[in-house]
Amino acid sequence: MSAREEGSPRLARVSVVGTGSWGTAATGLVAPKAEKVVLWGRSPEACEAINRTRHNPRHLTGYELARNVSATADLAEAASGADALVLALPSAYLRATARSLAPYAGATTPVLVLTKGVEPGTGDLMSDVVAEELGRPGRVAALSGPNHAEEICQGSYAAAVVASAEAGCATFFQRLMGSHDFRVYASADLTGVEVSGAVKNVVAIACGVAAGLGAGDNTLAALMTRGIAEMSRVVAALGGDPMTCMGLAGMGDLVATCTSRHSRNRTFGEAFAAGESLESYQSRTHMVVEGAAAARSVYELAQKHAIEAPITCVVHAILYEGLPLAEAIESLLQRRVREEFYGLGTNE
Numbered sequence: 001m002s003a004r005e006e007g008s009p010r011l012a013r014v015s016v017v018g019t020g021s022w023g024t025a026a027t028g029l030v031a032p033k034a035e036k037v038v039l040w041g042r043s044p045e046a047c048e049a050i051n052r053t054r055h056n057p058r059h060l061t062g063y064e065l066a067r068n069v070s071a072t073a074d075l076a077e078a079a080s081g082a083d084a085l086v087l088a089l090p091s092a093y094l095r096a097t098a099r100s101l102a103p104y105a106g107a108t109t110p111v112l113v114l115t116k117g118v119e120p121g122t123g124d125l126m127s128d129v130v131a132e133e134l135g136r137p138g139r140v141a142a143l144s145g146p147n148h149a150e151e152i153c154q155g156s157y158a159a160a161v162v163a164s165a166e167a168g169c170a171t172f173f174q175r176l177m178g179s180h181d182f183r184v185y186a187s188a189d190l191t192g193v194e195v196s197g198a199v200k201n202v203v204a205i206a207c208g209v210a211a212g213l214g215a216g217d218n219t220l221a222a223l224m225t226r227g228i229a230e231m232s233r234v235v236a237a238l239g240g241d242p243m244t245c246m247g248l249a250g251m252g253d254l255v256a257t258c259t260s261r262h263s264r265n266r267t268f269g270e271a272f273a274a275g276e277s278l279e280s281y282q283s284r285t286h287m288v289v290e291g292a293a294a295a296r297s298v299y300e301l302a303q304k305h306a307i308e309a310p311i312t313c314v315v316h317a318i319l320y321e322g323l324p325l326a327e328a329i330e331s332l333l334q335r336r337v338r339e340e341f342y343g344l345g346t347n348e
């Protein structure tokens with residue numbers, strides 16, 4: 001254990017909920033800080049295989065789980081007695097799983113949300129969803145940043161930000177998740193951190209589509225930069241701090257996701273440009289494209305709060321309204337050219 005890790009809490013039992021890529025990689029971050037890590041997955045067969053082989057049979061199959069990690073498909077067994085809960089589920093399953101978890105989660109147990117998204121229909125942030133289901137919003141934090149699971153489990157240096165309405169909760173998870181190799185910064189701007197994580201996935205789909213259609217680096221850089229401007233408007237309209245968009249959850253994750261070969265959002269965009277549907281991509285890869293869900297929820301927020309969100313509107317239109325790609329591009333190019341940072345309260 002490094003000097004940085006020595007000051008960290010050593011907990012008896014931490015539960016990681018979700019055996020997808022991020023839940024699997026997150027066990028490696030938590031394992032040095034806990035006597036026992038219990039990983040919950042929906043599939044009893046996958047959990048049995050994890051316990052027998054110490055490898056997840058579906059996600060990051062080459063990654064060897066730490067010796068103190070065990071898996072179970074029983075939520076009661078996973079959550080009971082946990083000193084901390086780490087939720088790494090796709091946004092579509094977060095509320096239902098948190099609801100099922102509620103009877104077993106301790107009333108004051110700190111909860112960290114790794115899910116990136118905004119709930120369609122309610123517009124709730126992922127931390128709101130969890131707080132509604134488990135209670136005590138102050139013990140809920142969200143971690144976000146440029147953190148492709150494939151690289152995290154290789155120990156590649158990375159950084160993230162953890163945000164909570166209560167500073168003590170952010171600090172608790174900063175120390176639980178952070179290490180010499182994984183630098184975790186703290187923030188009080190839960191809205192900014194979570195909204196940034198949702199919007200960047202939508203922009204990554206746009207970049208993937210553009211790349212799939214042959215766009216060059218200039219085009220992709222323009223999309224990313226206008227994506228941050230759009231992200232900032234959404235964050236500001238929802239009461240967050242636009243400066244957060246310049247940080248790890250904003251620019252950091254936007255760049256990683258829009259450019260990485262590991263990104264499902266970016267590669268889905270490329271596949272979509274080549275004619276593949278969302279359903280086909282997700283069932284072929286067994287992975288979630290959160291930007292497709294976020295295109296709905298961020299679009300709804302933009303309508304509700306009258307936020308200009310042209311990239312989100314175009315991604316929504318090509319995914320759900322059948323807008324041809326050529327028309328989508330044209331609709332972005334024909335927009336009025338304005339002040340660079342309009343909509344942020346300084347130069348409307």
Ligand SMILES: NC(=O)C1=CN([C@@H]2O[C@H](COP(=O)(O)OP(=O)(O)OC[C@H]3O[C@@H](n4cnc5c(N)ncnc54)[C@H](OP(=O)(O)O)[C@@H]3O)[C@@H](O)[C@H]2O)C=CC1
Pocket residue numbers: 018019020021022023024041042043046058059088089090091093114115116117147148149150286287288289290
């Ligand atoms: N992957 C990454 O690098 C990162 C992901 N995230 C975020 O983490 C969250 C989880 O994504 P990730 O770990 O990548 O997931 P993956 O895309 O790797 O896997 C999808 C997960 O969804 C589960 N699942 C599918 N259908 C259901 C269902 N009906 N009920 C419950 N679970 C279901 C799958 O279970 P099964 O394994 O049994 O098929 C699997 O665990 C997302 O919000 C993502 O944006 C954040 C940072 C990094």
Ligand SMILES: O=C(CO)COP(=O)(O)O
Pocket residue numbers: 116145146147148149201204253256257262263264265266288289290
């Ligand atoms: O959020 C992520 C990396 O930080 C993962 O992005 P993708 O879901 O696009 O793979």
